[in-house]
Amino acid sequence: MYRNKGISRFAWLLLTVALIMAATSVTTWAAPKETVTVLGVWGGQELQAFNKVLAAFEKKTGIHVEFTGTRDTVAVLVTRLQAGNPPDIAALATPGLIWELASKGQLVDLGKVLNMSQMKKDYAQTWLDLGSYKGKLYAIFFSVDLKSLVWYSPKAFAAHGYKIPQTWNEMLALTKNMAASGVAPWSIGLESGAASGWPGTDWIEDIMLRTGGPEVYDKWVNHEISWTSEPVRRAFELFGEIARNAHYVYGGPTAELSINFGDAVKPVFADPPKAYMLKQATFIQSFIRQAYPNLQPVKDYSFFAFPAIDPKWGVPVEVAGDGFEMLRDTPAARKLMQFLASPEAQEIWVHELGKLSVNKRVPLSAYPDELSRKAAEIVLQAKVARFDASDLMPAALGSDAFWKGVLNYVSGQDLDSVLNNLEAVAKKAYGSK
Amino acid sequence: MISTGSPNPAVPGGKHRPAPAFRLAVPGAAGTVGGVASQAFLHLVIALMCLAWILPTLGVLVSSFRPASAVANSGWWTIFANPFDLTQYTLANYQQVLEQNGMAQAFWSSLLITVPATLLPMLLGGFAAFGFAWLRFPGRDALFLLMVGLMVVPLQMTFIPILRIYSRTGLAGTLVGIWLAHTGYGLPFAIYLLRNFFGTLPGELFESAYIDGASPLTAFLRLALPMSVPALASLGIFQFLWVWNDLLVALIYLGGTSSLAPLTLKLSSLVGSYGQEWHVLTAAAFVAMVVPLILFFSLQRYFVRGILAGAVKG
Incomplete structure (x- = not known):
């Protein structure tokens, strides 16, 4: 009894398959359209x-x-x-x-x-x-x-009388001022799954453009200057001044490494704010809208340009x-x-x-x-515009080693060893290109 | 896979079965002090394992009923502060998933891909496994080892050569192509599982069948298959889940044919390029789970029947 049932069920299933196959063969190959x-x-x-x-x-x-x-x-x-x-x-x-x-x-x-x-x-x-x-x-x-933006809450800025910084030094002064008030100035989130670290590369790239200008930036992208050279080192150091300072970043470097880049909007737009500024590209607006659907652009959230460092190069994008x-x-x-x-x-x-x-x-x-x-x-209107350097570099460097280098640097690894390692990867990556 | 942890499982649909027979199969386990302690330990381990599996799923389920801003701002467990406050729940995520253009089409495509891609390896694997288990031919063991070895080959390695063949033969972007691909990927495991099961069947059975004049095909269809329903059912579930949940194989072999895109492809495109709007995926996961769950519960009786049959025969 039960054996026969097994057989008939099996046959029944086969029949279904045959029917489905027949049905689809009619529908699938009948749409030749441009x-x-x-x-x-x-x-x-x-x-x-x-x-x-x-x-x-x-x-x-x-x-x-x-x-x-x-x-x-x-x-x-x-x-x-x-x-x-x-x-x-x-x-x-x-x-x-x-x-x-x-x-x-x-x-x-x-x-x-x-x-x-x-x-x-x-x-x-x-x-x-x-x-x-x-x-x-x-x-x-x-x-x-557009990547060279710092997002902030105009209301929070107004409440504390903070002014939008026009230069790097003004931004550092503002950072110090905010940290003294007991609230973290910056929200940084480096986590992004396998691509973790890329938000940090944006920082370094923007700093490179502002300290070395477009020519040095291009040389860096093409590996005509070494990763251990002065401009690259300086860019990492300026980034580290903020990113490695436990008082300047929401949650300190440990949290920075584990916070997702999309979640980094939350401390800035929470009420009351737990951080005041977030450096991120235009696309982050969709994350702000998702987490806080009631906020209005311009009024509740806005951005200013990542400020100039060397006046010679102004504010490149x-x-x-x-x-x-x-x-x-x-x-x-x-x-x-x-x-x-x-x-x-x-x-x-x-x-x-x-x-x-x-x-x-x-x-x-x-x-x-x-x-x-x-x-x-x-x-x-930008006089100087450059594409994201890590997207221009060979993948082994720009989409891997550079990201990891940022993570290692933020977690406290010595800058020399980070840069030496990046230089070693770069030598291989450009050599094989 | 079998979720019944209690010693006397409530067998769905098992009306006429003498349930106590199952208990008799494990005499002496209960009753002694050591038996009770080890049973308690066993239950504790099982309970912990179930919890470890269920907790994340529960989190996804709860999140799927919460609005996007809540998902983004607080953990799902925060609902337990006041779980009966119904205003904190919403069906918006499900609405967004189901109201997407072409959801019905994607469901249908998934079925069209999965059903044949499950049955083909079961059928072919059954034939091959029977041969490996009960027919004598030179090089049988070496061939079987080779088949088992194929389980180790990562399927990503095969994409380029197979797609190259497909694009020359016109199979790329067709249902037949993806059926064949899934069949190929599923066969080594199917053969391995079924061969091992067929191998445990009593050899006298087949010998007497041959004496009575049965051909190997008759022995396979009339004896081996009906006795292997539990093994076939578990293989079916494995293969069905694998194909139903597959994204990569469909992505590569179906190419741009969006009319054939399965549910997984459709649902993965709900998320933005930076991972925005991921909260919709929580609802999507449960929508996609419906069919495998139905399949599992409808085939579960075969598992239990299989265990029982073995126990009674002893």
Whole structure:
């Protein structure tokens, strides 16, 4: 009795499988429509915003776009490239990787896809250079974050009579003043899973830009100056002055290492505040909104530019961004690239999300709030703008050793050994490039 | 996997079964002082292990009913301060997950991927395991060792070569491709598990069947399979969970075919590129858990029946 039942059940299951297989074979292979596949990192609200951009494209051209969003973009893209099955278009945030792919001939030269004279009018040379390899354009920067910002609560500042610092020394004085009142001046969170440490690299990069200027910064990125050289050492030391001081950072270095970068907004905007300032990029606004949905931009939270250190270099900006590359040259993919490079597409994107566009034809009125508009203005008007150095360096250094170096330094390791170690990694990484 | 810790499990659907037989199978365990002490110790360990597993899940469950700002600002255990204050709970996270575009499609895709990708390795693994256990052919043990060895190979290593084959044969981005991939990844374990189970079946059974004129296929279908329902059920659960929860294999082999994207892909895209909005994942986790839970509870009777059958036969 029970044996027969087992058999019949098994047969029943097999029958179901056969039916499902039959059903899907009908539905799966019946949709040949002009399609572009896109791989990118976006999810959540970002994905919703990007879907709006794509919807506008589909409406205009009738071309269907298949977007795959994963936070493992690089791993998935590299795997699919090696297997000869790349997506038509990918969005990458690391120019270092874009150049590497371009040097291997895996990207399509956009010179034959886009109207280059229009591109030169629309984009600052910096942005074209970042997407170019050996004089040919391979990537268009679509979405940009401004990193050189310090977030604060205007109400808390007003309550204590704190003024926005214009120079590094003013900022240090303010820090000291705040620490004397018994509340931590800074909230720093370095934890970010496998990428822990990157918020600290932003500090060091911004300090490098302000102490050494863009030339030294570029030399550092290209490993033309050593990690043990004076400018790098000084940048670490200035960062350490704040980050390694238990009175200057919420919870001291121990907490700093374990607090997630997204959670670092909480001490600053809690009531009463447990810290006053947070150095973080424009994207952090989404974390503030998530943790404190009732706070109003400008009134309850705002930012000021990370101040100048050496007056000679003023207030340069450090940025990061996502750029689109074409991996397969199809007519549909060409149309999508042309659309994504246009102000039309980027207006939708910045309006939905408060991300920044570097297309000069995107009007400031497209930004959804005062803060994003202000950030966009800073980026467009910046005399000196540099991309996040760790995204430009070889991955073994910029996306690994540098992060860990920051963690070791903050946890109290001797600066010499941190820098010697970084230099050793750099020698290997650039040597093999 | 079997959650019944009590000595007399309330067997779902087991109406006619003589429950005391199970107790008789362990005579002398209860009653003596040492027996009681060791039983108490055993129960304590089991209880602690259950707690260690359940506590994080409970945290996720509680978080899934809390608003985003509360999740961001305080730990889930803070609800126990006044657990009956209903204003602190919300269904917004579930609403956000379920109202996403294409959720129904993703559910359906997950089923379309998982059901065949579970049954295929069970079927093929059953055939192979029977061969390894009861058919004599040269190189049998070496082949079996090779199969077991394959369990050690990390599947990430296979992505590039297999995807290369797939993109040449047009299998990339198709359901058939992903069924075959999951079948391949699941087979070594399936064969290993089933072979070991088949190996414990009495050999006289098959001998007498062969004397009666049964072919190996008949012996497999009529004898080995029906007696292995518990092993098949556990294998089914393992494989189903593995495929249902898989994100990476689908991400690589399905490429950009979003119409076939399973639930895991859909849910992972709820989180922003910096990990914003992760609180939605708590609700998403429970939405994704529904099907495996149904499967587990509906197959649980087979586990218990299997244990019982073995005990009675002694």
